[in-house]
Each structure stands twice: as structure tokens, then as C-alpha cells.
Amino acid sequence: xxxxxxxxxxxxxxxxxxxxxxxxxxxxxxxxxxxxxxxxxxxxxxxxxxxxxxxxxxxxxxxxxxxxxxxxxxxxxxxxxxxxxxxxxxxxxxxxxxxxxxxxxxxxxxxxxxxxxxxxxxxxxxxxxxxxxxxxxxxxxxxxxxxxxxxxxxxxxxxxxxxxxxxxxxxxxxxxxxxxxxxxxxxxxxxxxxxxxxxxxxxxxxxxxxxxxxxxxxxxxxxxxxxxxxxxxxxxxxxxxxxxxxxxxxxxxxxxxxxxxxxxxxxxxxxxxxxxxxxxxxxxxxxxxxxxxxxxxxxxxxxxxxxxxxxxxxxxxxxxxxxxxxxxxxxxxxxxxxxxxxxxxxxxxxxxxxxxxxxxxxxxxxxxxxxxxxxxxxxxxxxxxxxxxxxxxxxxxxxxxxxxxxxxxxxxxxxxxxxx
Ligand SMILES: N[C@@H](CCC(=O)N[C@@H](CS)C(=O)NCC(=O)O)C(=O)O
Numbered sequence: 001x002x003x004x005x006x007x008x009x010x011x012x013x014x015x016x017x018x019x020x021x022x023x024x025x026x027x028x029x030x031x032x033x034x035x036x037x038x039x040x041x042x043x044x045x046x047x048x049x050x051x052x053x054x055x056x057x058x059x060x061x062x063x064x065x066x067x068x069x070x071x072x073x074x075x076x077x078x079x080x081x082x083x084x085x086x087x088x089x090x091x092x093x094x095x096x097x098x099x100x101x102x103x104x105x106x107x108x109x110x111x112x113x114x115x116x117x118x119x120x121x122x123x124x125x126x127x128x129x130x131x132x133x134x135x136x137x138x139x140x141x142x143x144x145x146x147x148x149x150x151x152x153x154x155x156x157x158x159x160x161x162x163x164x165x166x167x168x169x170x171x172x173x174x175x176x177x178x179x180x181x182x183x184x185x186x187x188x189x190x191x192x193x194x195x196x197x198x199x200x201x202x203x204x205x206x207x208x209x210x211x212x213x214x215x216x217x218x219x220x221x222x223x224x225x226x227x228x229x230x231x232x233x234x235x236x237x238x239x240x241x242x243x244x245x246x247x248x249x250x251x252x253x254x255x256x257x258x259x260x261x262x263x264x265x266x267x268x269x270x271x272x273x274x275x276x277x278x279x280x281x282x283x284x285x286x287x288x289x290x291x292x293x294x295x296x297x298x299x300x301x302x303x304x305x306x307x308x309x310x311x312x313x314x315x316x317x318x319x320x321x322x323x324x325x326x327x328x329x330x331x332x333x334x335x336x337x338x339x340x341x342x343x344x345x346x347x348x349x350x351x352x353x354x355x356x357x358x359x360x361x362x363x364x365x366x367x368x369x370x371x372x373x374x375x376x377x378x379x380x381x382x383x384x385x386x387x388x389x390x391x392x393x394x395x396x397x398x399x400x401x402x403x404x405x406x407x408x409x410x411x412x413x414x415x416x417x418x419x420x
Contacts, residue, residue, distance in 0.1 A: 002028045003076070004060035007050070009037050009317055014069040015056045016204050017167035021073040023200045024158060025080030029058070037317045038354035070100060070164070077160055084157035092154060099143075099153045099161035106139030108168035115175050118217040120327045121320060129217065136176055140169075140185050147187035151194070158195065166195035170205060174380070178214045213377040218331045265342050265365045265372065271305025278363070279344055279420040287403040294399055303389070308398055309369045310385045311347060313358035325349040325356050326415045333419045335376035341365075342372045345419030346401045351411035359408060360416070361387065361401040 003022065006029040008015025022029045040046055041053045050057040050067045057067035058075070066072050077085035087093055110132040116122045117129050143165060146153065153161040169177070169192040182189055196205035278297065285293040319325045329347050336343060347360030362384070364372035369386075373379040387394040400406035404416045 002030045002061055003079070004058055004062070004064075005030050005032050006056055006058050006072075007032055007035055007041070007046075008056040009035070011315075011317065012055065013167040013171040016170065017069055017163050018056050018058070018072045018076065019204045020163050020167070020195075020201045021076045021085060021160065023204060024085055024163075025076050025083045027076060027079060029076075036355070038320075042354070069167075070104065073160055073163065084155065085160050085163070087155060087159065095154045096159045096161045099146075100164040102139060102143065103161070103164040103168045106142070107136050107165075107172065110136035110139070111168065111172040111175050115215065115318075118175075118215045119318065120217070120324050120331070121318070124217045124219070133176060133214070136172065137181065137184075140172075140181075140188055143191075144185040144188050147191055152191075158198070162191070162195055166192050166205075170196065170208060174209045174211045174215065176211075176214045178211045181214070182210065209380065211377070211380070215378060218334050263342070263371075268305065268366050271302045271365075273300055273302035273305055275306070275341070275344060275363070275365070282344070282402070282418070283420065288399070294402060297402075301389075306363055306365055307367050307369065308387045308389065308394075309362045309364060310387050310394075310397060310401075311345075311360055311362050312383045312385075314381055314383055316357040319349075319354075319356045319358070321353050322349045322351070322356050322414050325358055326417065329358060329360075329417045332376055332378060332382070333417055335378065336373065336419060338375040339364075339372050340419075343419055346404070346416065347419075348401070348404060348406060348413045348416030350406065350408055350413050352414070355411070356414070357408065357411055359401070359406065361398050362419075 006015065006018060006022075008018065008031065010031075019029065035041075035055075037055065041050075041055060046057075047053055049059060049065050052067060054067065056069055056072055057065070058072045059065055066075055074086065077083065081088065086096060113122065114129060114132050114136065117124050117132070143153075152158055153165060165188075169188060173192075177185075177189075192208065195201060196208060278293075278300070281296040282293045285291065285296060287293050289295075313319075313325075313328070319328070326349050329349070333345060333347075336345075342365035344363040345360065347358060347362075350357050350359060362369065362373070366372070369384045370379075373382075373384070387398055389395045389398060397406065400413075404413050406413050
């Protein structure tokens, strides 16, 4: 029999912690049949059960309700006294509590705040970002030191402390655990790999998503003032003025472009599709209709030399205000600067505040998008799917993203950006 319904969403690390506790306790929890985050948790039905309006939250089959990750996990562990999750000895149990607290408040809270700073959810401050990073690393190093001589945090078996640490480190992987930091905390990495690969937990966690470089905040680009080529001066921007370019003068925040070695994309066989001409056609012409830029595109496109991709943001459930989602796209495009010669993009925010998604299309040099987009350190925050213009659905998607009238699952395009 099921313990009840656990409100969570598949990618939520805190939800994974609760589900992992249930799996190791030998208890079944159901996930809700339909739950739309940032929508259903704001409804009176949800709030009357869980007044804080956050997930995870457990709606017990016996009528008992509880929210907050730590409390739900602890409740589940206490229902399975024979599991190893919460040892009965008061001192050992207190040590479990100690490491849960270190994971949550000395690492997890800072990782969450760094993520929100970098994604523009909280107004960015470089010193604050640095301070939070230092504090998270201090927490990680304390755990690292402790794990040097131990497999698990408290006993010889997995306790709630291990599940707490693993869910926090799982969440930290794409945010701060980059190629430079990982070798400094090898036992933390070994620990999280042990937990997420445990046969009973593997399906719950899924793969770890370590970053190459820690997540950074890049302010939206300032207006480019330089003159356009005289020969074919583009018409005035046809898209609405963007309201997100901020006035931050701290140039230190913008990574300086290093002179690069020749890009391997330059060695691809020559293509007769001129990306610059396309960018001009797109800027100067109406998008749809006779003599529009889509018509120009089909007349000139070279599918051997270039490929077309659908792009979707992986963390839509973290998006709040649509203008912030738009900043997210602006930041991504800004970080793609080094690929300007190889890339065109039309990406938008679809939906409304607290219920939006980011999706669009890219046209990239070659048949693989990775060498084009990996110029942006956060390129892995997006999913890429190659589109086939012979396929009517893919073609319609491509055209709608170019024309900024794309609609996905009832969510309408509200704001967009072009990478030109
Ligand atoms: N203190 C809570 C935090 C959980 C939390 O932050 N949940 C987020 C999703 S990751 C949420 O439900 N946010 C909805 C909202 O802010 O309205 C816990 O540990 O369970």
C-alpha cells in the first residue's frame, strides 16, 4: 500500500531525497497524476493542505500531511525502524541530524542562492556571489575531511544524512562543482556517486550533471552602438525593444574575449549558405509571406553545411517573471558571442509569470551543435534536438520560432530574442 501522494516534480533534488528515503525504507509513495509547479501549488486546494505552498509535500493516505524535505524524510525513516536511515541510539541520531544540517544549511542553502543570483532571480552582486561560493566550499571541505576515512557520514550504512548530502551535492553539481573544484573534494564526489548509483536509487536520481565551469552571472548585453555596414543597412529592428538590458557598469562581470585559436568549424567544407546574408534577410524582410525571410531561407539554405536545432531550457520550473526568463536567454546569447560566425538563434519565452518555458530554434554551422554552443559555459542548461525540415511538424516549429508566434502546450510566445 502507498504511504500517500508526494507532491514533487521529477527534477527536484529535495523530492529525490524524500523518494530515496521511501525507497530505502521499503515504502511506496505515489507521485501526483498531474501537478503543474508554480500553478497548482498556488491554488487554494493545495494551500489549504500545505500553507507554505512549496514542494515536496506529502499528502498521507491516512490523512497525515507534512511538508519540508527534512521533516518528510525523517517521518518516512521513522516508519521503517529496521532500515538503517535513522539509527535509534540518541547520540547517533543526533549526529545524523548534525550532518543533515551541514548539508542543508552550510552547503545547500548557499548553492540555491548562487543559482538564483546567477539566473537573475535575485539582483546580482559579485561580492555576495563570492561570499556564498566560499561558504558553500567551506561546507563541502568539512564534509570532504570527514569522509576521508569513511564510506558514509555517520554509520557503516546509508542514513538520512547521506541522502541529504547526496541531494545537496546533486543540486550543486551543475552550479559550483566544476572541473577545478571537483579534485579538491574527491570523497564528496565518491560519496554522491555511491548514493546515486545505489541500485534502489539509480532510477530516482538519474545522472549527475557536473559543470565544466561554475555557473556565472553575465549581465545582458548593452546596446551595440557601432555602425552597420553601409552597403545593406538593415531596416529598423522589427522586434520590440528589449526592456532587460540593465545599466550595470561593472565591466569586470563581463568575461573578456581571449584571442582564440582557429575554430575547428572553420575547417568544415565551404558552404554556399552565407549566414551573414541570412541574418540580414531576417532583419530586413517580413518573416512570413511572399518575399519574406522564410522564403529567402528555403531558397538559399544548405543542409549539408548547416543544421537546424530545437532548443529547450532544462530548468523551466525555476522560471518566475517572464522578463527574467528573457534575461536568461539574453545572458545565454551573450555567452555565445564567440560563436557569432557560426550561429543564428531565435528563442523566446512562452507562457506567463510563474508558468513559462524557454524554447526556440538555432541554425548552426556543421551537423553537430555542440561545437557551436559550447562557447557558452552554461550550454548544458539547454536541450538540443535536430530538426528535419522535411518533417511538417519540425518545419512548422522552425517557422513559428522565426516568426515569434510559436505556441507550445497552450503557452504563447510573449517575448523573444535573436542571436544574429
Ligand atoms: N524549505 C523547503 C524548500 C523547498 C522549495 O524551495 N521548494 C520550491 C521548489 S524547489 C518550491 O516549491 N517553490 C514554490 C514557490 O516558491 O512558490 C524544503 O526543504 O522542502
